[in-house]
Amino acid sequence: MTSESRRRPGPEDVGPLFGELFPGERLIVVSNREPYEHRWGEGVGDIEVRRPAGGLTSALDPLMRAVGGVWVAWGSGEADAQAVDDHDRVRMPPEDPAFTLRRLWLDQHDIHRYYLGFANQFLWPICHLRPELTRVRARYWERYRRVNRRFAEAVIDEALGSQPLVWLQDYQLALTPHFIREKRPDLSLAHFWHIPWPPYEIFQVAPQGAEVIAGLLANDLLGFHLQSYVNNFLDCAERILGAQVDWQQCTATHAGHTCRVRAIPISIDVDAFATAAHAGNAEEQIRTLRTRYAPPGGILGVGVDRMDYAKGLPEKIKALDFVFERYPELHGRFSFVQVAVPSRTAIEAYDELTRKVERMVWEVNDRFGSDRWRPLHLIKQALPPERLAVLYRASDLCVVGSLADGMNLVAKEYVASKTDSDGVLLLSRFAGAADVLEGHVEVNPYDPEEYARLIRDAIHMPAAEKRERMERLRGTIGSIYLWMEQFFRYWAEAREAGPAATGPATRYRSKPAVAAAE
Numbered sequence: 001m002t003s004e005s006r007r008r009p010g011p012e013d014v015g016p017l018f019g020e021l022f023p024g025e026r027l028i029v030v031s032n033r034e035p036y037e038h039r040w041g042e043g044v045g046d047i048e049v050r051r052p053a054g055g056l057t058s059a060l061d062p063l064m065r066a067v068g069g070v071w072v073a074w075g076s077g078e079a080d081a082q083a084v085d086d087h088d089r090v091r092m093p094p095e096d097p098a099f100t101l102r103r104l105w106l107d108q109h110d111i112h113r114y115y116l117g118f119a120n121q122f123l124w125p126i127c128h129l130r131p132e133l134t135r136v137r138a139r140y141w142e143r144y145r146r147v148n149r150r151f152a153e154a155v156i157d158e159a160l161g162s163q164p165l166v167w168l169q170d171y172q173l174a175l176t177p178h179f180i181r182e183k184r185p186d187l188s189l190a191h192f193w194h195i196p197w198p199p200y201e202i203f204q205v206a207p208q209g210a211e212v213i214a215g216l217l218a219n220d221l222l223g224f225h226l227q228s229y230v231n232n233f234l235d236c237a238e239r240i241l242g243a244q245v246d247w248q249q250c251t252a253t254h255a256g257h258t259c260r261v262r263a264i265p266i267s268i269d270v271d272a273f274a275t276a277a278h279a280g281n282a283e284e285q286i287r288t289l290r291t292r293y294a295p296p297g298g299i300l301g302v303g304v305d306r307m308d309y310a311k312g313l314p315e316k317i318k319a320l321d322f323v324f325e326r327y328p329e330l331h332g333r334f335s336f337v338q339v340a341v342p343s344r345t346a347i348e349a350y351d352e353l354t355r356k357v358e359r360m361v362w363e364v365n366d367r368f369g370s371d372r373w374r375p376l377h378l379i380k381q382a383l384p385p386e387r388l389a390v391l392y393r394a395s396d397l398c399v400v401g402s403l404a405d406g407m408n409l410v411a412k413e414y415v416a417s418k419t420d421s422d423g424v425l426l427l428s429r430f431a432g433a434a435d436v437l438e439g440h441v442e443v444n445p446y447d448p449e450e451y452a453r454l455i456r457d458a459i460h461m462p463a464a465e466k467r468e469r470m471e472r473l474r475g476t477i478g479s480i481y482l483w484m485e486q487f488f489r490y491w492a493e494a495r496e497a498g499p500a501a502t503g504p505a506t507r508y509r510s511k512p513a514v515a516a517a518e
């Protein structure tokens with residue numbers, strides 16, 4: 001059966017699938033970010049519910065609605081504490097309560113040291129191959145451990161008297177599986193790591209690397225986007241922690257427990273983007289966007305990224321600078337809109353990046369722009385996915401120029417929104433998406449002249465080639481629901497394989513693991 005002939009699973013399929021693989025079982029999802037926030041409304045004492053933007057939380061929402069269960073997350077909304085009961089629980093979604101959101105609270109030190117500190121100034125840069133941007137501080141690590149333990153305690157509390165499946169998300173919670181397993185060795189734990197895992201040569205910089213790996217190996221299943229991240233992780237597990245790795249089975253055994261490590265590339269809700277790109281007054285919105293940003297009768301390019309050094313924004317702007325310098329025939333014929341929503345602004349590297357990007361955009365516009373034509377537009381705003389879908393559809397090409405990226409959902413969102421098959425996706429070879437997609441134009445963000453040439457070629461690409469490439473892209477795009485299905489199938493296999501295997505005595509190459517470091 002081809003990917004075209006098989007119906008793409010939708011949000012309505014995830015509940016039944018979970019029920020089929022795990023009949024009658026409860027699910028606890030754990031993530032740093034929460035799926036719903038409570039905020040103060042207009043009137044005195046009014047509380048409103050908001051869904052923070054985020055592909056993953058919106059994709060897990062249909063699952064939780066179908067399965068019920070509990071979602072444990074940081075209560076980050078300003079009125080969150082007012083909305084919960086005495087056990088920090090609130091039923092969600094508000095219009096049709098189906099699952100329990102269990103909030104835990106972070107104080108300023110937690111946010112600064114656990115979230116902005118160890119998670120975002122150590123794990124994020126090290127996993128994105130930027131050891132020079134790491135900031136190693138004992139207080140960050142200490143607080144990361146403490147907050148991870150509190151997430152574990154909330155899970156243990158919610159699991160009291162039952163044996164739910166526990167699904168953890170991402171790099172903020174690397175130690176939580178270990179802390180859960182310590183108290184509840186009977187629970188089945190699975191984890192998805194959304195960012196890359198770096199090669200051993202880079203990860204060995206991590207002073208607490210052994211503990212981080214041991215924390216993750218307490219899972220029964222650990223998912224990454226790509227096999228190369230799986231291999232890097234297993235290599236680190238073997239060389240840093242001394243875990244026993246079975247390279248054939250892709251498992252690692254540590255402290256008598258075996259964890260299966262699998263590549264499961266994430267995707268998006270393809271139909272939701274396709275539908276949004278055509279919704280209601282989409283045609284009118286497209287005309288408005290093109291009138292505002294594209295030169296009359298000309299070409300419009302788009303980029304959508306969080307303002308993050310991993311996304312390669314200065315490199316992209318440098319390439320666009322070369323486009324306008326080398327190809328003057330494009331003056332007044334081509335404009336580029338970069339949506340770059342500021343994130344983690346309390347961290348200096350991010351603040352510096354914002355200033356650098358603003359300066360570079362200003363310089364390009366100053367050098368090449370005129371009264372009637374602006375080459376670059378920088379939009380530093382968060383846009384709802386429906387508006388992004390229309391912007392994608394309005395654009396003739398999309399440039400994703402990451403220097404390192406676990407997957408990159410924007411690349412897939414562009415393809416899903418370009419239902420008319422008349423766009424070109426330029427995609428960095430350093431984004432995970434470049435490994436799974438076919439039909440994009442691959443760029444190397446470190447080679448600005450070639451990058452510029454490829455943008456120029458994309459502008460002139462014949463319609464037939466665009467269509468042929470878009471069709472190949474569409475055939476390889478996957479779906480968030482297929483990702484979930486694959487994840488659950490691996491999880492079911494891991495459970496069927498029975499209780500944790502007992503491996504040989506562990507040898508440590510560096511520091512002792514979490515258990516010994518208590």
Ligand code: ADQ
Pocket residue numbers: 053054055056194195266304305306339340341381382383384385388405406407408409410413
């Ligand atoms: P991110 O680093 O956040 O995700 P990405 O995969 O591109 O990177 O996802 C960003 C999401 O935010 C997209 O859904 C995008 O539409 C949205 N977004 C970006 N700018 C926005 C804006 N201005 N307004 C509104 N929404 C905006 C991490 C990893 C990735 C991995 C994902 C999922 O770093 O590599 O693909 O998790 O696993």
